[in-house]
Amino acid sequence: MFRTEEMDINMGPQHPSTHGVLRLKLTLDGEEIVDVRPIIGYLHRGVEKLCEHRTYPMIEPLTDRLDYVAAISENLGYCGAVEKLMGLQVPPRAQYIRVILAELQRIASHLLWLGTHALDLGAMTVYFYTFRERELILDLFEQFCGARLTYNSMRIGGLLEDVPAGWTDRVRHFLGLFPSRQKEYEDLLTVNRIWLGRTRGVGILKADDAVAMGASGPTLRGSGVDYDVRRAQPYSSYEQFEFDVPTGTNCDTYDRYLVRMEEMRQSCRIIRQALDRLPEGEVRAKVPKYIKPPVGEVYHVVESPRGEQGFYLVSKGGEMPYRMRFRSPSFVNLQALPMMCRGQLIADVVAVIGSIDIVLGDVDR
Amino acid sequence: MSDTRAHAAPALPSGLKDFLKTVLLLELWVGLWVTLKNQFRPHITVEYPKETVELSPRFRGVPRLRYHPDNGEELCIACHLCETVCPDDCIHIVSEKKPEGKGKRLVSFEINYERCCFCGLCVDPCPTKPLTAIYMSHDYEMADYKREGFVAPLKTLLDGMDPKDYKE
Ligand code: SF4
Ligand code: SF4
Numbered sequence: 446m447f448r449t450e451e452m453d454i455n456m457g458p459q460h461p462s463t464h465g466v467l468r469l470k471l472t473l474d475g476e477e478i479v480d481v482r483p484i485i486g487y488l489h490r491g492v493e494k495l496c497e498h499r500t501y502p503m504i505e506p507l508t509d510r511l512d513y514v515a516a517i518s519e520n521l522g523y524c525g526a527v528e529k530l531m532g533l534q535v536p537p538r539a540q541y542i543r544v545i546l547a548e549l550q551r552i553a554s555h556l557l558w559l560g561t562h563a564l565d566l567g568a569m570t571v572y573f574y575t576f577r578e579r580e581l582i583l584d585l586f587e588q589f590c591g592a593r594l595t596y597n598s599m600r601i602g603g604l605l606e607d608v609p610a611g612w613t614d615r616v617r618h619f620l621g622l623f624p625s626r627q628k629e630y631e632d633l634l635t636v637n638r639i640w641l642g643r644t645r646g647v648g649i650l651k652a653d654d655a656v657a658m659g660a661s662g663p664t665l666r667g668s669g670v671d672y673d674v675r676r677a678q679p680y681s682s683y684e685q686f687e688f689d690v691p692t693g694t695n696c697d698t699y700d701r702y703l704v705r706m707e708e709m710r711q712s713c714r715i716i717r718q719a720l721d722r723l724p725e726g727e728v729r730a731k732v733p734k735y736i737k738p739p740v741g742e743v744y745h746v747v748e749s750p751r752g753e754q755g756f757y758l759v760s761k762g763g764e765m766p767y768r769m770r771f772r773s774p775s776f777v778n779l780q781a782l783p784m785m786c787r788g789q790l791i792a793d794v795v796a797v798i799g800s801i802d803i804v805l806g807d808v809d810r
Numbered sequence: 811m812s813d814t815r816a817h818a819a820p821a822l823p824s825g826l827k828d829f830l831k832t833v834l835l836l837e838l839w840v841g842l843w844v845t846l847k848n849q850f851r852p853h854i855t856v857e858y859p860k861e862t863v864e865l866s867p868r869f870r871g872v873p874r875l876r877y878h879p880d881n882g883e884e885l886c887i888a889c890h891l892c893e894t895v896c897p898d899d900c901i902h903i904v905s906e907k908k909p910e911g912k913g914k915r916l917v918s919f920e921i922n923y924e925r926c927c928f929c930g931l932c933v934d935p936c937p938t939k940p941l942t943a944i945y946m947s948h949d950y951e952m953a954d955y956k957r958e959g960f961v962a963p964l965k966t967l968l969d970g971m972d973p974k975d976y977k978e
Contacts, residue, residue: 503931505929570841570845580854587869591866591946597929605934606868632840632841633841637837637841638838
């Protein structure tokens with residue numbers, strides 16, 4: 446007598462909770478998700494092709510615009526790739542400052558994620574508090590390199606300038622303030638029963654599946670896989686710092702939330718160590734005036750706040766790369782979305798998208 | 811399939827303590843206490859057009875040119891380096907041989923602010939000492955009604971933009 450029919454509906458590309466121009470084609474059976482197909486490309490700018498027509502230093506501003514929420518990680522990865530190809534040794538002081546910047550960026554990015562993720566799930570207050578603290582980090586970046594979002598903060602071979610006077614003290618001041626602020630977010634969310642109800646057991650991604658999909662970053666670690674590029678293939682002297690890699694056990698949205706919260710604490714720990722042991726000296730290696738890496742290819746990965754960010758570079762010896770390829774964690778993590786959403790309710794899709802923390806500039810490139 | 815959700819649901823509270831916690835909505839009060847505390851913290855937002863925030867010394871606003879600190883002429887020696895390194899091709903320089911002496915001088919210098927991404931790369935190679943002729947200024951209010959307004963000629967680059975009247 447009664448018959449149910451599957452229905453296709455579009456979520457996005459302009460949906461307030463898809464964090465950009467992501468379009469999801471949902472196949473629904475009532476309120477239950479039968480299938481999800483992410484349709485991407487709305488923000489495609491052809492960055493990889495653009496790179497083939499620019500000299501090496503000119504590419505760095507482009508990398509700012511890939512994952513615009515964590516531009517410093519992109520700068521770090523790109524400069525690292527070119528340095529690896531050229532065999533440049535970055536001075537230790539520059540490496541340490543890069544680590545400080547990258548970890549501050551991780552906190553800033555996770556704060557943005559936390560605010561918007563909570564906003565999507567109806568907890569509006571957290572949004573204002575996280576943005577308040579993110580603003581403090583952006584102020585630090587502004588003092589360091591002059592920009593608040595698209596930093597262009599590093600140069601091939603090190604940094605353009607040393608940190609301004611008093612900057613390290615301001616970072617310390619932030620580190621002193623942040624743990625108590627983070628406790629406030631936790632008070633608002635971690636034990637809140639609505640939050641638990643919306644996130645626990647939602648969007649399960651089993652460890653095997655996560656590995657099979659190539660997921661990385663907190664999405665992978667939330668599934669209990671202990672893998673972090675900073676520890677597996679240390680770059681920029683990460684091997685000299687002590688930090689834990691948090692992992693989840695239940696593979697759900699709540700665990701991914703816990704992992705990111707813990708990562709912020711670990712980032713503070715790394716920054717503290719880096720400040721304590723900050724070496725003196727130069728911040729830029731001797732680089733030739735025209736940067737022409739030798740013929741060859743290189744692949745360099747860094748752990749961006751979203752996961753494993755790879756840079757594949759082929760040089761034919763000229764001033765411009767022959768081929769530049771970006772392995773973006775958001776793009777790969779997004780492929781695990783259908784797996785996490787099947788069988789869930791439509792309202793959970795929002796929670797799951799939030800928990801994989803994609804940036805569409807990074808997905809589409 | 812949908813039983814993954816039921817399966818991983820939070821464990822039911824057990825014991826009197828947990829029971830009270832649940833009934834008294836303890837975690838809700840903890841959250842409300844955070845909100846209450848924040849009511850009494852000072853404001854950190856500013857009412858923008860009336861007040862502005864202080865910019866840090868390294869702030870990168872629109873690129874501009876400097877006068878020579880001693881003789882009041884333009885500092886630029888027309889070496890075209892900034893034009894070469896600009897990733898967005900937004901600098902356009904025309905230069906000529908100096909009539910007397912050696913070196914070149916500017917005929918025109920234009921920056922197209924529409925294309926500029928404020929990356930600051932143009933400042934790095936500028937050879938003039940001790941200050942670079944081109945620098946990232948602290949100007950950031952650059953809205954305009956016409957596209958022509960975004961192509962800044964030499965005069966604007968040296969003297970700054972005219973204050974605009976947005977009431978047109
Ligand atoms: S700031 Fe960047 S885009 Fe703008 S003029 Fe300078 S080099 Fe070109
Ligand atoms: S690099 Fe400096 S001196 Fe050379 S053309 Fe540009 S502004 Fe002038």
